Amino acid sequence: MSVLTVAECPVCGGDVEITPDVIVGELLDCDDCGSEIEVRTLTPVRLEVAPTPAEDWGE
Amino acid sequence: MAGSHGQQGRDPVVVLISTGIRPEEKMLIEAFRRRDIALHAVDDRQVHGTLSAWPQNVPHAEVVLARSKSHWRNVTLARWLEAHGARVVNPSRVLETCGDKAATTxxxxxxxxxxxxxxxxxxxxxxxxxxxxxxxxxxxxxxxxSWGRLIGKANDRDALELALEHKEAVGGSPHAATYLQPFIETGGMDIRAFVVGGRCIAAIERHSTHWRTNTALGARAVGRPVDEDLAAVAEAAAAAVAGSLVAVDLFETPHGLLVNEVNGTMEFRNSVETTGVNIPGIVADHVMAMASDGLGLGLPQVS
Structure with missing residues (x-):
């Protein structure tokens, strides 16, 4: 998969690859620190730390 | 009420409500795209509105796939949408039952x-x-x-007493009631069976070196053939909770297969490659059959 752009992990500052198939709202894992990151916007790319799981989260 | 319900001559509208896009939601979006059907993804954090009307920021739809991470958010959204005429998968009463271990039992x-x-x-x-x-x-x-959180194993009375004391001290809704089961020695393995539209379509074994076998905690998934016994128990469990899209967790014991839990917002990211079964595709077909039923389009029904 080609890389659209590289963005900065909001937790560790590492590189997060944004491939062309990534969509807004997608949850990604940072390869460097393992944090779960949410793609808030794509133009421009804006990443945020994903919400912490709450007590009633699950499947 | 969704004004366009029941109209013919257009594609059915299907909405997916979730909390962010996990691999499962992404696979579902792709499965619908392959069928030339747009799956309208809505983030539950954007939804609001008066309860007397269809919620804002949610397109009017024949079918809504309820996949919020939060149990209570999912149940509330499902009730709200059902009150305004939507068919929700899974329906609120199924989500209520599956999200509450005592109700499931x-x-x-x-x-x-x-x-x-x-x-x-x-x-x-x-x-x-x-x-x-x-x-x-x-x-x-x-x-x-879910996901194995706050689950503990008490080997004796002292350990149980400590756990109960901690629950009492911490308080809050997760500790308002204690649900206890006998520990079943399964060699660190349990079975997850996926039931769609009443039919067991696939299963995995989850292996772990820890007694908890949640893949969220690192358990390894391998495909498990669906035999008659497994299908019968898994399908009976799905029917008991009236769920049309559920994942049934089971233990293999000397007394046969025993159902442990039934999940109403099933995760399957580790189960497509391992089983070779196109779970999101089957889910999409099932949902489209429901949607077309609502529109009278006569699309193929899922067996």
Whole structure:
């Protein structure tokens, strides 16, 4: 998969690859620190730390 | 009420409500795209509105796939949408049952589905007595919760007493009731069976070096052939909770297969490659059959 752009992990500052198939709202894992990151916007790319799981989260 | 419900001559509208886009939601979006159907993804954090009307920021739809991470958010959204004419998968009553371990157990018992014995207690002393009657080791779980969180194994009375004391001290809704089950020694393996539209379509075994076998905690998934026994128990469990898209967790015991839990917002990211079954595609076909039923389009029904 080609890389659209590289963005900065909001937790560790590492590189997060944004491939062309990534969509807004997608949850990604940072390869460097393992944090779960949410793609808030794509133009421009804006990443945020994903919400912490709450007590009633699950499947 | 969604004004366009029941109209013919257009594609059915299907909405997916979730909390962010996990691999499962991404696979579902792709499965619908392959069928030339737009799956309208909505983030539950954007939804608001008066309860007397269809929620804002949610397109009017024949079918809504309810996949919020939060149990209570999912149930509330499903109730709201149902009140305004939507078919929600899974419906609110299914989500309520599956999201509450005691309710699930009661539903399974009520329909004669083989399941683990389970007890509930509401205080420290009653919890100790429940544990004494159940025997050790046992497993404590919050009534609402998932992914193996806050689940503990008590090997003896002292360990149970400590856990109950901590629950009492921490307080809050997860600790309002204690759900206890006997610990079943399965060699660190359980089975997850996926049931769609009443049919068991795939299954995996989850292997772990830890007694908890949640893949969220690192358990390894391998494909498991679906035989008659597994299909029968998994489909009976799905029917007991009235769920059309559920994942049934089971233990293989000397007494046969026993249902442990039924999940109403199933995760399957580790189960497509491992089983070779196109789970999101089958889900999409099932949902489209429901949607077309609502529109009278006569699309193929899922068997």
């Amino acid at each position: 009661l539903a399974l018992i009520g329909e004669g589905v083989p399941t683990l014995s389970a007890s509930v207690a509401f205080g420290r002393e009653s919890g100790l007595e429940a544990g004494r009657q159940l025997g050790f080791p046992l497993v404590l779980k919050p009534v609402v919760g």
